[in-house]
Amino acid sequence: MRNHEIDFKIYGDDMQFVEVELDPNETVVAEAGSLMMMDQQIEMETIFGDGSGSGGGFVGKLFGAGKRLLTGESLFMTTFTNTGHDKKHVSFASPYPGKIIPMNLSENGGKIICQKDAFLAAAKGVSVGVEFQRKLGAGFFGGEGFIMQKLEGDGMAFVHAGGTIHKRELQPGEVIKVDTGCLVAMTSNVNYDIEMVKGIKTALFGGEGLFFATLRGPGTIWIQSLPFSRLASRVFAAAPQAGGQNKGEGSVLGGVFRMLDGD
Structure with missing residues (x-):
């Protein structure tokens, strides 16, 4: 086994965090800014790339880190190493309401393809790279863009959605059509393409977008019920626009605010 073998426990329901248990000298790598808490003898270090050691020298590490910019991620990642003599714990939290999905890469063909921004943390040695969609249709209209993340190795990785x-x-030959934003992850043997909605009325007035993802088996897929882009658009639509009045409308406080404003 090339990757560090880590134990973990997931807490919570809709606002989850994962607690990783590290033996002495074990390391977990995570996205910058995902740390929630850690024990005293956990040493934190910022590194280029993912620390998998697959880059081959400084130039390789720089190239690997640069590729992460294409997925909208930072050049840097953070490692957390247990420098003590007994088990220690470090916890990572998801950035928005949803679930944390533990994935054992050794049980999924050693490779998982996931949407950008989905990766949260992984055992040291897991390679976090980019996956280019081979078909232009999937690239331009795939909802998550031409580039997705790929996680490679034989250890544990955690993604959130x-x-x-x-x-x-x-099953082999089985096809499922999914909203492009709802696809979280899939194994590398799943055939992924983008299909346009049929019918001009459905496309213009259906409210479901112009394209959806067509996934063909065999393989495993993970689907989310609430993409962050959908949540953000609803919040933006409900937020007060520039120059608008939305200070507690329909409440006693709303009347107070309007009186103070001279309305």
Whole structure:
């Protein structure tokens, strides 16, 4: 086994965090800014790339870190190493309501392809790279863009997604059509393409977008019920616009605010 073998426990329901248990000298790597808490003898270090050691020298590490910019991630990641003589714990929290999905890469063909921004943390040695969609249609209209993340190795990795997560096993030749933003992750043997909605009325007035993802088995897929982009658009639509009045409308405080403003 090339990757560090870590134990973990997930807490919470809709606002989850994962607690990773590290033996002496074990390391976990995480996205910058995902730390929640850690024990005293955990040593934190910022590194280029993912620390998997697959880059080959400084130039390779720089190139690997630069590729992460294409997925909208930072050049840097953070490692957490247990420098003590007994078990220590470090916890990571998801950035928005949803679920944390533990994935054992050795049980999923050693490779998982996931949407950008989904990666949270992983055992040291897991390679966090980019996956280019081979088809232009999937690239331009795939909802998550031409580039997705890929996690490679034989250790544990943790990804997060919004709402409820549904894991589904696709049989050989089985096809499922999914909203492009709802696809969280898939194994590398799943065939992924983008299909346009049929019918001009459905496309213009259906309210479901112009494209959806077509996934063909065999393989495993993970689907989220609430993509962050959908949540953000609803929050933005409900927020007061520039020059508008939305200070507690329909409440006693709303009347007070309007009196103070001279309305």
